[in-house]
Amino acid sequence: MTVANKKKIVTRKWYERYLPFVAQSPQMRIKWLVAVIRKGTLSLEEVTPYIRLLLEEAEGEGGETLRELFRDLDEKTISEMVRAADIYDLASLFRLIPAPTVEQAVEALGKAAPPYEKRPNLLYDKVLQAVHDRSEAIFEQAAAELERRVDAPPHFKAVHERFQEILADERILSTLYPKARN
Numbered sequence: 001m002t003v004a005n006k007k008k009i010v011t012r013k014w015y016e017r018y019l020p021f022v023a024q025s026p027q028m029r030i031k032w033l034v035a036v037i038r039k040g041t042l043s044l045e046e047v048t049p050y051i052r053l054l055l056e057e058a059e060g061e062g063g064e065t066l067r068e069l070f071r072d073l074d075e076k077t078i079s080e081m082v083r084a085a086d087i088y089d090l091a092s093l094f095r096l097i098p099a100p101t102v103e104q105a106v107e108a109l110g111k112a113a114p115p116y117e118k119r120p121n122l123l124y125d126k127v128l129q130a131v132h133d134r135s136e137a138i139f140e141q142a143a144a145e146l147e148r149r150v151d152a153p154p155h156f157k158a159v160h161e162r163f164q165e166i167l168a169d170e171r172i173l174s175t176l177y178p179k180a181r182n
Contacts (some may be wrong), residue, residue, distance in 0.1 A: 029054050030069045037080045044084035051085050055092045063096075070096045079104050087111040087123060091130035105131050105142030112153050124159045125166070132167070 024032065033050060036042050057066060070078070078097055082104045085093050090108045094100060108131055113120035132139040143160050146152045173180070 026054070026057055026065050026069060030066075030073070033081070034073065034077055037077055037084075044080070047081075047084040048086050048089075051081060051093065052089050055085075055089050055096075066096050067098070071098045075101060079107065082107045087113055087127065091126040094127070094130040094134055097134065100131070100134050100138055102138055102141045102145065105135075105138050106145050109142050109146055109156065110153055112155060120155070121159065121162070124155070125163060128159070128163045132163075 029050075033047065033054065036047060036050075054066070057063070079101070082090070082093060082097075090111060094104075094108055097104065108127055111127070113123050117123060128139075131142065146156050147160070
């Protein structure tokens, strides 16, 4: 290894170490988050704001880049990200997961809205819709699992019934007005 190569490696490590998270590329952000989650250097609550910052790119042009990066992540890391994510970020995060599992869906559907939230049903609907859009079968399995659990969130049953009614209404409307869907 030449001196120039060593210097380049040292420079890259310094750059990665001291560059603020918000100034990093999506690849570097994912790499940093994966390292922090695997090592356990930060608690899940401390990782939450970093997931929010990462997901801000998903709304813009960086959404496709993030989807590509999420394909390379292992299931355990994605599950930890779902566990760490705030309920406000779950819909965006779930849309990035390439192959969601029932456990990830259960974790997402089981999150409760904060007590200060003025419109919790809207928030729950966004999460339920995101999980349902990714996989209807996984959504149904996760909902059944949550309803069987003793420690299920108290809000889930009512929210799930309401969402089922919304889905039934959508099916009826799409049969009545088939061209309105597109």
